[in-house]
Amino acid sequence: xxxxxAFERLGLSALSGAEQKRPAAGAxxxxxxxxxxxxxxxxxxxxxxxxxxxxxxxAASDVATGEGDAVEAVLALTKAEVALRHTVAxxxxxxxxxxxxxxxxx
Numbered sequence: 098x099x100x101x102x103a104f105e106r107l108g109l110s111a112l113s114g115a116e117q118k119r120p121a122a123g124a125x126x127x128x129x130x131x132x133x134x135x136x137x138x139x140x141x142x143x144x145x146x147x148x149x150x151x152x153x154x155x156a157a158s159d160v161a162t163g164e165g166d167a168v169e170a171v172l173a174l175t176k177a178e179v180a181l182r183h184t185v186a187x188x189x190x191x192x193x194x195x196x197x198x199x200x201x202x203x
Contacts, residue, residue: 153177
């Protein structure tokens with residue numbers, strides 16, 4: 098099972114801060130989990146984080162070779178750091194939620 102499937106099975110809110118879809122009064126819990134938009138939001142968020150990390154790496158390389166601006170490189174590195182911290186925090190929360198679900202007595 099990949100990370101996207103794990104997020105989908107837990108029904109966690111998206112990284113982008115969008116409102117979580119709430120099931121209708123008569124809807125089954127599986128209906129909320131099978132929402133394909135959630136997986137798309139997770140993929141998009143992870144893609145943006147990866148893009149920021151690649152840009153930061155390129156900016157640092159440009160500064161090291163004397164081709165780039167140091168201020169722009171620091172800005173790119175800061176953006177990448179914030180995005181990565183956010184991604185790690187969301188991953189930790191998802192893992193904790195998964196563990197909590199596994200501890201439930203049925």
